Every structure is written in structure tokens, then in C-alpha cells.
Amino acid sequence: MQPLLDIRNLQVAFVAGGSSVxxxxxxxxxxxxxxxxxxxGESGSGKSxxxxxxxxxxxxxxxLSGEICWDGQPIPxxxxxxxxxLRGNELAMIFQDPMSALNPVQTIGRQLFEAIRLNDPDRRGRQALKERALQLLGHVGVPDPExxxxxxxxxxxxxxxxxxxxxMMLAGNPRLLIADEPTTALDVTVQAQIIELLRQLRDQRGMSIILVTHDLGVVVQACDRVVVMYCGQIVESGPVEVVFRSPCHPYTRGLLASLPRFDSDDDTLMAIPGMVPPPQELGVGCAFAPRCPDASAICRSSMPTNQFAEAGHSFACxxxxTVPSNRVPSR
Incomplete structure (x- = not known):
């Protein structure tokens, strides 16, 4: 069966001042x-x-170059x-700051009505819109929806x-929801509630979700598979438990090593040295080489190809x- 979303060799550059980055x-x-x-991945990795x-x-x-296919068909x-x-009815996206996504001078009802009209033009009349809005708010667990x-x-x-x-994003019954840092601006308790809501939406609707996040704990709680990006490339991917327990790429290991441990008296936090380089300064070799403790001459002159550690677990290094990680985020 074809993947719902299939991105192949995606290249994105921004043109500014006569140069392409x-x-x-x-x-x-x-x-x-x-x-x-x-x-x-860190900020600047190309996730968003x-x-x-x-x-x-x-x-x-x-x-842009490369190919993006939706349900087996190329999409322009x-x-x-x-x-x-496609947007709304098939694909939908939510962003990390809900206050910037909502219009501050319009009521919640008016904004929900507009989203419903856009995705369901046959639904007419205020009462029909209100019934649908109340239904949607009920689906996402908003108390006192009226x-x-x-x-x-x-x-x-x-x-x-x-x-x-x-x-609002559910108004069109999308099959794929992209959630870009949906819990960043929320406290820990509310974060857990939003993550649980996303899991319920997947279980109840069969919806696919891409969850963009810096929080590896959120990935463990919510995700089936993890994709690690660095400098616009995927450096490791696979089932969450497999990748986090046996990370192959030094960048993945560095991210895990930076997590605090609560099952040990060791309160030392490891840091990945250096910074993510600006895209215009990337060389011909591995982008992580300047920060990698294991880098050698070949890393600085050649780009590593994708390899498989086991079924479904790939890396580029x-x-x-090969040493198992001792800093796996808890569920």
C-alpha cells in the first residue's frame, strides 16, 4: 500500500539578494x-x-525540487x-502559538463558523453552523462549548x-494533521492533555499526524516513529523505541545525552559542542562533522549515504x- 504522504528527494532553497540558499x-x-x-532536531534543522x-x-x-505524493498521486x-x-479537506496544519493563529478581535464562534464554511460549503444557516461548531469543540474536549x-x-x-x-483544523476532516510545536507555549500538565488529544484523534479517526517538536519526551509519549533532522537532512529514523534505545548517529546520541536522568544521582548534562551552522556555510561533507567527536577526514570531504541498522531503522553516518543509550525519555 502506498504511504499517505510520500516525499522523495525534497530540495528547498530560498532566493535572496541574487543568491540561492x-x-x-x-x-x-x-x-x-x-x-x-x-x-x-534543533532550530534551523529544516523541520518546519x-x-x-x-x-x-x-x-x-x-x-523546490523533488517529488511530493499524496495517496500515491504527485501533488503540485x-x-x-x-x-x-487539498488543504483543510486532506491536509491541515496547526502551529505552536495558538494566540497568533486566532484573530484577537473575533469571537471563537465566528472563527469556527468561517472554518466550517470553507470546508463544508453546503452547510448553511447559523443553526447548522452552530451545531457543527459545538460538535467540533466537544470532539477536542472544550468544556462549556456553547x-x-x-x-x-x-x-x-x-x-x-x-x-x-x-x-478548526478538524472542520474539513483531514486525513493528515501536521502539528508544528503544538505544546511549546503550554505548561507541562496541558502539554500532556494536548498530546493525549492527538493520540485520541489518531485512534478514533485513523488520522495520520506529523508532530514537529524539540521535546524528545513528547516523541516517546505520542509517536510511533521518529525522524531526526540536522541542517536540512534526515540523519536517522526508525521506530521510537528502537532509535532511542540504540541510536546510531552521533547527533541523535547527543540529543539524548542532553536529557536529565531521574533514575540516577548523576546530574551531569552533556551538551553538543558548537552551533548549527548557517545554511550558506555548509561544506561538501557531513554537516555534523564540525561538532562530532568521532569525525575524521572522510566526514569532512564526503556525504555519508543512508544505511540500515535493522528493518525500519536507518542512519547516515x-x-x-553501537552502544545502547542510557538516557531514554520515559513514557
Whole structure:
């Protein structure tokens, strides 16, 4: 069976000042039906740009190559009319700050009604819109939904606003939801509630989800598979438990080593030396080589190819590590 979303050799560059700067470099990403995929990596790794390319939301100065297929059919991500037919009804995206995603001077009800009209033009009349809005708010666990329709975003908590945004995205019954850092602005308790909501949506609707996050604990709690990105490339991917217990790429190991441990008296936190290089300064070899403790001359002159440690677990490194990690995030 074809993956629901199949991205092959995606290249994205931004043109500015007469020069072209590559930010996504040969990404292959597949999302199966009913699967939750965690997309992780430091800021500047290309996670959000990859998702925006799949949604056809990049600006006009973006130059794309490669292939993006939806349910086995190529989709023209730079054709706004074609993508408009997919967005909402097939693909939907929620962002990390719900307050910036909602209009502060319109009620929750009015914004929900607009989302419903866009995705279900046959639904007419205020009563029909209200019934659908109340149904959507109920699906995402908003208490007193009728009262919330009259409220403005600033009158709701961050967690409730995020639930409202998710309700708006569900108006079109999408088959794939891209959640870009949906828990970043929320406290730990509300984070757990939003993650549980996303899992319920997958279980109840069979919805696929791409979860973009910096939080490896969230990935363990919510995701079936993890994809680790660095400098616009995928450096490791596979089932969450397999990758986190036996990471092969030194970058994945570095991310895990930076996590605190609660099962030990050792309070030392490891840090990955250096910074993510600007995309215009990337060399010909492995992008992680300047920060890697195991790098050698071949790492600086050649790009490692993708290898498989076991079925479904791949990495791109000349000198993979084989020692199991002792810093696996707990569920």
C-alpha cells in the first residue's frame, strides 16, 4: 500500500539578494495511514520548512525540487489552486502559538463558523453552523462549548485556545494533521492533555499526524516513529523505541545525552559542542562533522549515504555508534 504522504528527494532553497540558499537538502519522508511521526532536531534543522513545503505554504522566493505524493498521486505544491483543494479537506496544519493563529478581535464562534464554511460549503444557516461548531469543540474536549463560542481568544487559556485551533483544523476532516510545536507555549500538565488529544484523534479517526517538536519526551509519549533532522537532512529514523534505545548517529546520541536522568544521582548534562551552522556555510561533507567527536577526514570531504541498522531503522553516518543509550525519555 502506498504511504499517505510520500516525499522523495525534497530540495528547498530560498532566493535572496541574487543568491540561492539551500535549507532542505534531499529529504525522503513517508507517513503511513494512522501513523504518528515525530520530527525532531534543533532550530534551523529544516523541520518546519519541510512541512510547509508539503502544505504548499512557502513564499514565492522558495525554489523546490523533488517529488511530493499524496495517496500515491504527485501533488503540485507550488500550485496554490491545486493545494487549496487539498488543504483543510486532506491536509491541515496547526502551529505552536495558538494566540497568533486566532484573530484577537473575533469571537471563537465566528472563527469556527468561517472554518466550517470553507470546508463544508453546503452547510448553511447559523443553526447548522452552530451545531457543527459545538460538535467540533466537544470532539477536542472544550468544556462549556456553547459559552466558549461567545468568548474571545484572550479570555481562554493557552490550552483551550490550542484545542480551538485543533477543532478548526478538524472542520474539513483531514486525513493528515501536521502539528508544528503544538505544546511549546503550554505548561507541562496541558502539554500532556494536548498530546493525549492527538493520540485520541489518531485512534478514533485513523488520522495520520506529523508532530514537529524539540521535546524528545513528547516523541516517546505520542509517536510511533521518529525522524531526526540536522541542517536540512534526515540523519536517522526508525521506530521510537528502537532509535532511542540504540541510536546510531552521533547527533541523535547527543540529543539524548542532553536529557536529565531521574533514575540516577548523576546530574551531569552533556551538551553538543558548537552551533548549527548557517545554511550558506555548509561544506561538501557531513554537516555534523564540525561538532562530532568521532569525525575524521572522510566526514569532512564526503556525504555519508543512508544505511540500515535493522528493518525500519536507518542512519547516515560513516562511524555509527553501537552502544545502547542510557538516557531514554520515559513514557
Amino acid at each position: 539551500p535549507v532542505v537538502r534531499g529529504v525522503d519522508l513517508q507517513v503511513e495511514r494512522g501513523e504518528i511521526v515525530g520530527l525532531v 520548512v519541510t512541512c510547509m513545503a508539503a502544505m504548499g505554504l512557502l513564499d514565492g522566493n522558495a525554489r 505544491s507550488q500550485d496554490d489552486r491545486a493545494m487549496s483543494r 459559552q466558549r463560542l461567545q468568548a474571545y481568544p484572550h479570555q481562554l487559556s493557552g490550552g483551550l485556545n490550542q484545542r480551538v485551533v485543533i477543532a 560513516f562511524f555509527p555508534t
